[in-house]
Amino acid sequence: MFNKKSVKKNGFQLNGLLKRNGYDWWWHSFTAYNRQTGEAKAFYIEFFIMNPELCREKIILGQDKNSKEKALRPTYLMVNVGSWGKNKKQLHRFFPLSETSICKCPISIKAGNCFLDENSTYGEVEVDAKDVKSAMMTDVGRMKWNLKIKKEIAWNVGYGTSKFFRMINAFEMYWHAEGMKTSFEGEIEYDGEMYDVIPEKSYGYADKNWGRDFTSPWVWLSSSHLRRKSTNEELLNSAFDIGGGKPKVFGISLPRKLLAGYYIEGKEIEMNFSKIFHPCETWFKFKEEKDKVFWRVIQENKSYKIEVDISCLKKDMLFINYESPKGLKLHNRLFNGGNGIGNMKIFKKKKKEYILIDEIECYNVGCEYGEFSK
Numbered sequence: 007m008f009n010k011k012s013v014k015k016n017g018f019q020l021n022g023l024l025k026r027n028g029y030d031w032w033w034h035s036f037t038a039y040n041r042q043t044g045e046a047k048a049f050y051i052e053f054f055i056m057n058p059e060l061c062r063e064k065i066i067l068g069q070d071k072n073s074k075e076k077a078l079r080p081t082y083l084m085v086n087v088g089s090w091g092k093n094k095k096q097l098h099r100f101f102p103l104s105e106t107s108i109c110k111c112p113i114s115i116k117a118g119n120c121f122l123d124e125n126s127t128y129g130e131v132e133v134d135a136k137d138v139k140s141a142m143m144t145d146v147g148r149m150k151w152n153l154k155i156k157k158e159i160a161w162n163v164g165y166g167t168s169k170f171f172r173m174i175n176a177f178e179m180y181w182h183a184e185g186m187k188t189s190f191e192g193e194i195e196y197d198g199e200m201y202d203v204i205p206e207k208s209y210g211y212a213d214k215n216w217g218r219d220f221t222s223p224w225v226w227l228s229s230s231h232l233r234r235k236s237t238n239e240e241l242l243n244s245a246f247d248i249g250g251g252k253p254k255v256f257g258i259s260l261p262r263k264l265l266a267g268y269y270i271e272g273k274e275i276e277m278n279f280s281k282i283f284h285p286c287e288t289w290f291k292f293k294e295e296k297d298k299v300f301w302r303v304i305q306e307n308k309s310y311k312i313e314v315d316i317s318c319l320k321k322d323m324l325f326i327n328y329e330s331p332k333g334l335k336l337h338n339r340l341f342n343g344g345n346g347i348g349n350m351k352i353f354k355k356k357k358k359e360y361i362l363i364d365e366i367e368c369y370n371v372g373c374e375y376g377e378f379s380k
Contacts (some may be wrong), residue, residue, distance in 0.1 A: 008267045008276050010162040013124065014169075015182040017111030018055075019216040023175060025059035027079075027331045028218055032113065032122060034155070035344050035372050036190040036210035038201035047201060048090045048344030048370065049194055051129075051151060053115050053122045055108070057081040057331050062103040068333030069141040079333045085120045087131050087149045089196060090344045091322045095145035098327075099131040124184075128152040143327035143335075153192035153203060157185030157212055159230070161247040161267040166280040178219050178254040185212035186267065187230035187245035209370040213247075219330050220337060223251040225264060225290060226374040227301055227316055227346070232270075235349075235365040244270045246350065246368075248303055248314065264288045266305055268312060268352070270364065275312065275352070277305040284308075292375045297321070299341055301348075301373065311360055316348035318373050326374070336378040346371030 020028045031054040037046050060066070060081040066073055068080035083106045088096035101117040108115055115122045120129030132148040161183035171177065188210035194201040209231040230245035250264040266277040266288075277286040286307040293300040303314040318341075326342035329335045348368045353360040 008162050008164065008274055008278075009160050009269060011157065011160045011184055012162055012182065013112045013184075015162065015167050016124070016184040016214060017113045018108055019172065019180070020055065020058055022173075024216070024218065026057055028057065028216065029331055030055045030214070030216040032115075032212070032214045034127065034188070034190070034210065034212045036188070036203060036208040037344075037370055038194050038203045039207070041200040041202055047092075047196075049149075049196070049201075050088055050344065051122075051127055051153075052084075052086040053120075054084040054086055055082075055103075055106075055115075056084065058103050065100045065102050067100070067139075067141040068329040069143060069335060070139070071141075073141070073333060077333075079331060080329055083115070083117050085117070085129060085131055087129075087151070088145070088324065089149075090324065093197060094322065094324055095147050096324055096326060097131045097133050097147055097149055098142050098144035099133070100142070124155070124157075126154050143329070147197050148195075149197075150195040151192065153190050155185070155210075155212065156189045156191075156205070157187075158189060159187035159243075159245050159269050160184055161186040161213075161269075163265050163267075163278060164281060166265075175218070176255055177217060178257075179215060179217040179221050181213065181215050181249055181265065183211075183213035183228075183247050183267075185210070186228055186247040186269070188212045211372055219254075219332075220328065221251040221253060222336070222376070222378040223292070224337065224340060224374055224376045225249060225251045225292070225301070227303065227314065227371060229346070229368045229371040231369040232350075233367045233369070235367055241271055241366065243272060246314070262288065262290065264290060264303065264305070266303075266312075268350075270352070270366070275307075275310050277307060277312070299323070299375065301375065306355075309355055311353040311355060313351045313353075314348065314368075315350075316346045316368065316371050316373055318343040318346040318371070337376045338379045340376030341374060343373045344370065346373040
């Protein structure tokens with residue numbers, strides 16, 4: 007069973023060595039609707055803490071020329087917000103940790119007029135062209151938000167994020183999805199236009215990552231806007247979440263590994279390489295064409311085989327910007343989107359046969375892929 011919420015895993019995780027060599031972020035994505043035209047638009051909000059005990063009194067940006075010359079590592083709270091599709095952008099606002107209030111569990115973060123906890127978030131990020139530095143890795147614009155958050159289905163990966171493995175920092179990058187299906191309610195002001203966030207049509211998602219570095223390749227696919235193809239029925243109690251790429255455990259790379267949870271109208275199907283007594287096999291491919299990018303994931307355990315095919319228009323996507331706790335920016339083409347579409351096929355294994363038991367159309371898919379620059 008993976009639909010197990012955990013406010014501890016969703017809490018602040020930068021303990022021990024991670025205080026000075028670690029990141030911790032909380033990601034939220036959802037769909038809102040233009041108040042004047044009704045047009046749908048996908049947004050995201052992320053609170054990102056970097057190396058909190060290196061220097062609390064000031065912001066240090068790792069991509070700054072002075073930081074590189076003096077080998078200074080980054081430290082800050084970054085509030086990263088933005089949107090995909092028309093007028094897509096990512097907007098970054100930075101705070102020193104001395105001006106940031108953090109309650110570790112349940113998580114609560116406040117800096118200036120920006121706030122996040124388990125049930126709500128509000129804030130404002132405005133980036134003026136005259137103030138932009140390349141080290142900020144940001145676009146120009148303004149977004150203001152006030153939202154309620156209700157996490158409905160969790161994707162708890164189990165052993166890999168257990169207290170013991172968190173305590174010894176076994177993994178280089180950890181993942182927990184407290185709300186792989188999350189409803190949001192409230193409003194967004196984005197570059198002067200108002201958007202309403204409607205719970206039953208928000209198709210929301212909430213997760214977190216933390217660790218010492220990022221994975222390469224980096225894969226993420228998730229959606230809670232699913233429709234059964236045979237009946238055209240919208241599946242209101244369903245979601246899936248796929249993530250990973252090349253995890254490192256005790257410094258050892260495990261190539262081509264993905265974690266996945268498929269929750270279909272109350273039925274759970276898990277593909278989790280960290281659970282050695284429930285083995286699974288995974289194959290995945292990413293393809294980039296002129297106008298689109300494509301993901302194909304095939305996973306199989308002793309009972310099921312699942313095939314997932316997702317695409318997203320490149321014009322709708324961002325190259326999301328992150329730097330590592332060491333101040334390195336190795337992901338320079340990390341495709342990131344919230345408007346993916348695709349198809350999922352679920353097969354039941356019976357002896358040597360694969361019997362198709364469900365085919366599902368997927369919409370509003372959160373999607374990422376990237377590899378370290380060479």
